[in-house]
Amino acid sequence: MTLQFKKVLAIGAHPDDIEYSSLGFLLMQQSGGSNISVFVSSLGSIGDDTSGRQRKLESDKSFKLNNFEAFYSENGVFDYVKTESEIRQLLLKNNYDCVLVHDPNDSHQEHRLIYEITSSAARRLSLSFIRYRSVSSNYNYRSNLYIGADRFITKKNETLKLHVSQKDKPYMQQKSIENFHTFYNVGDNKEKFYESFFIETLFN
Numbered sequence: 001m002t003l004q005f006k007k008v009l010a011i012g013a014h015p016d017d018i019e020y021s022s023l024g025f026l027l028m029q030q031s032g033g034s035n036i037s038v039f040v041s042s043l044g045s046i047g048d049d050t051s052g053r054q055r056k057l058e059s060d061k062s063f064k065l066n067n068f069e070a071f072y073s074e075n076g077v078f079d080y081v082k083t084e085s086e087i088r089q090l091l092l093k094n095n096y097d098c099v100l101v102h103d104p105n106d107s108h109q110e111h112r113l114i115y116e117i118t119s120s121a122a123r124r125l126s127l128s129f130i131r132y133r134s135v136s137s138n139y140n141y142r143s144n145l146y147i148g149a150d151r152f153i154t155k156k157n158e159t160l161k162l163h164v165s166q167k168d169k170p171y172m173q174q175k176s177i178e179n180f181h182t183f184y185n186v187g188d189n190k191e192k193f194y195e196s197f198f199i200e201t202l203f204n
Contacts (some may be wrong), residue, residue: 003145005098005128009090010068011038011039013102013114015059019066020171020180021132022100023159024152024195027066030100037069039085039090041114054165061162067157077180078113089120096127103131103198105140129201135171135180145199147203148191149181 008029012018016036018026026036026162043055056072062068071090075082101118102111111134117156122129149156155166157177166172171180 001129003029005029005034007035007037007094007096008098008100009037009039009094009096009192010100011041011102011114011118012085013041013110014054014109015040015043016062017102017111017134017162017165017175019062019156019159019163020177021134022195022197023066023156024149025100025132027152027155028147030067031066035069036067037071037090037096037162038063038147039071039087039193041073041117042110043139051101055163058163058165062159065159065162074114078110080113080117082185083114084117084121090123091122091127098130100130100132102134103137103141104137105142106134106136107138108136110137115136128199128203131198132199133196133198135176138172141198143196143198143203145197146183146186146194147163147197149193149195150191153181153193 008026010018010022010026030036040059043053058196073083077183099122102115104112105114106112133143160172170176183194186194
């Protein structure tokens, strides 16, 4: 399946969510001529000691490296109504034809919340709605799209290292990154690394 969109908005609950799960997809779209924007819903998980302004600075560097237009939630916490309004206004103003967001089959409650908020914000809009796998996706997650990531893995590693505050987290260790991108059930198995997605709605 060949997918190419004009304007993509990727949405993450926290800094580094977007890059970890879907940087390869976004870079592939960008290489085909897509304009890429990102929206980060918070400065980190509630109760996480590493959350705060430092995480926004790290995200700024990450998005600048990859030439993504960045937006951040102004409310700073997971307020359903305010965040839904922010995302809805972005979608209406910028005429995106694809939205990328967390999958609801996830053990992290903030990931699930941002999926629900984004789903509401995108209601009745003619755009493709694609969900990405995260490190906390649970056993109910399923994929109907795999994107080969071999040509993007070096750039992904470089990008993730910019999130310095997270360097000691288990999911940021090199072996964990490689395991996350390794699938043994991909039909052609032509590449070593893949990103995994579920297409919920497709307008193409």
